[in-house]
Amino acid sequence: MYRRIAAALATAATAGALALGTAGSAEAAGPGFYARSHHASYAECQAAGVAGRPLWGALFLCEPFGPTHPNVYVLWVRY
Numbered sequence: 001m002y003r004r005i006a007a008a009l010a011t012a013a014t015a016g017a018l019a020l021g022t023a024g025s026a027e028a029a030g031p032g033f034y035a036r037s038h039h040a041s042y043a044e045c046q047a048a049g050v051a052g053r054p055l056w057g058a059l060f061l062c063e064p065f066g067p068t069h070p071n072v073y074v075l076w077v078r079y
Contacts, residue, residue, distance in 0.1 A: 033076040038065065045073040052077065 036052070039045040045062035052060070056077040065072040 033061070033078050036060075036075045036077045039073045039075060040071065042073050045075050048075055049077070 049060035059078040061076050062073045
């Protein structure tokens with residue numbers, strides 16, 4: 001149940017980001033990945049991804065949010 005709620009919230013957040021014009025990072029993550037959280041550094045993002053492995057498994061990636069926010073990294077996970 002928690003995974004469905006989290007997936008629905010992540011889908012809504014991704015749809016909102018796409019509507020605002022940040023399609024670059026969403027397209028780069030690929031289908032089936034959902035934005036989980038935002039972090040101030042790549043190392044912080046990786047640490048959050050590793051810490052969440054019991055929830056989403058070993059499949060996650062960290063990407064820069066976009067050219068307008070180079071110091072923000074998005075944690076993409078696959079449920």
